[in-house]
Amino acid sequence: MEPIDKLSKLLKNTALNALAGWSMVLLLSLLCIGNFIYGRFMWTILIAFVICIIIAPAIIMRKLSIMPSWYFIVLAIIPIVGSTTAYYFFSTSIPFYLSVATIALLLAAEINxxxxxxxxxxxxxxxxLIVTLAMSGLWHLIQWLLDMNLGTSYILNNQTSDAINSAMMHEFIYAAIAGIVAGLIFGWYFRPGGSIGNVEIPIQMSEEASNYITSRPPAPIRKLLGISSNKQKLAAKIMQICLFILLIAGILLKDLSTTINAAAGLTLTFVPYFITRKYDIPHDTGLTLWITFAVFLHLLGTFAFYDNILRWDNMTHALSACVVAAAGYTLIRAIDIYVDEIYIPPKVLFLFILLFILATGVLWEILEFLSDELTSGLGYEAILAQHGIHDTMIDLMFDLLGAILAATWGTAYLSDISYRLADKFEEIGIKKNK
Known part of the structure; x- marks a missing residue:
């Protein structure tokens, strides 16, 4: 007997739930028509998209009584109804991002x-959570690009660059709060019990998934480049020594920003060693060099280059995004291999990595903003400085560039590490069972 997909708990097959669901679809349809008449085409497209997500199970399964639970439909549409009828309905954007999170869950379930x-x-x-943060970043990035290239005023208005950036940071924080709250609500909903009217959908693994899991990856790119492991190890050690020298220089010069960044960066370069020793995973020198190089360039920028060399900040953002994307690819791919219920085709994994990096970029910008606010409030120099809306948006663009590079090369360079990590997951699982 095939195991039942717990995500199917989102679906209900009761007359009352179907009546509530189709009533809300009718309301959304009227709002869609009204927004189209008044020329609000972006809202028209969004509402039509939400309608398609809500009715998709009924159409595909050819049973009109099967609808998502009315709880989730309400969470998804209340902010949309409020925003398309009275934009002052909510004082913050948190309800809107809760709607984004709910729509993302329903869409993920239907894709599954x-x-x-x-x-x-x-x-x-x-x-x-990842999609909620990523959509907030992507939405503002698209608006900024439209303002810069088409002369619109979605973001860029009569305010200063710093004021606009501050308002956007608050939006990012709202998205993070909504994503966490939504995760807690959804986790509570999936607890055992409450099976009345549930639609049971068995988990089915395709032959494609089986072949993808058992096939071995190609040779790593570093071997094709001909860089020996010893040379990579030597280069990493030299940069770690330089990081230590910059740490000492920061302490002697009483430069708080350089000191904290050097200490954090130097610690980060030893993370691969710690993981490989603690979990007995074969050490990958190339990955260590990659991380150390990204940290080294960032610290050089903090020490002097960010203010004096054009595009140094963009280069470090792209390289750091490569490292984070590589870590995200490796972990998600390892989970994909280890967990039977999860299968992510390579093309879909590419999209996941882009969303992951956008979400990480948004979190980084929030960290920079909060760091600025805290240090300025205490009268210290900013540890992680922001320089207005244009700097933030360009950072996100280069984050995406780094993610594309890492996701493109991920299969060739990182799959072997993912297999090793998945094997370690299996060993840990066996030990726990014993």
Whole structure:
């Protein structure tokens, strides 16, 4: 007997739930028509998209009584109804991002049910948080690009660059809060019990998934480049020594920013050693060099280059995004291999990595903003400085560039590490069971 997908708990097959669901679809349809008449085309497209997500299970499964639970429909549409009828309905954007999180969960569930992609409910909840943050970053990035190239005023208005950036940072914080709250709500919903009217959908693994899991990856790119392991190790050690020298220089010069960044960066370069020793995973010198190089360039920028060399900040953002994307690819791919209920095809994994990096970039910008606010409030020099809306948006663009590079090369360079990590997951699981 095939195991049942817990995400199917989102679906209900009761007359009352169907009546509530189709009533809300009718309301959304009227709002869609009204927004189209008044020329609000972006809202028209968004509402039509939400309608398609809500009715998709009923259409695909050919049973009009099957609808998502009315709880989730309400969470998804209340901010949309409020925003399309009275924009002052909410004092913050948190309800809107809760709607984004709910729509993301429903979409993830339907992708799981009706495509080759497979995921369990825990992975879907994690994906909801990532999508909520990523959509906030992407939405503001698109608006900024339209303002810069088409002369619109979605973001860029009569305010100063710093004021606009501050307002956007608050939006990012609202998205983070909403994503966390949504994750807690969804986790509570998937607890055992409450099976009345549930639609049971078995987990089905395709032959494609089986072949993808058992096939071995190609040779790592570093071997094709002909860089020996000893040379990589030597280069990493030289940069670690330089980081230590910059740490001492920061302490002697009483430069708080350089000191903290050097200490944090130097610690980060030893993370691969700690993980490989603690979990007995074969050490990958190339990955250590990659991380150390990214940290080294960032610290050089903090020490002097950010203010004196054009585009140094963009280069370090792209390289750091490569490292984070590599870590994200390795972990998600290892989970994909280890967990039977999860299967992410390579093309979909590429998209996941882009969303992951956008979410990480948004979190980094929030960290920079909060660091600025805290240090300025205490009268110290900023440890992680922001320089207005244009700097933030360009950072996000270079984050995406780094993510594209890492996701493109991920299969060739990182799959071997993912297999080793998945093997370690299996060993840990066996030990726990014993």
């Amino acid at each position: 049910w009706f495509t080759a992609v497979k995921m369990n409910y825990k992975f879907a909840i994690l994906l909801v």
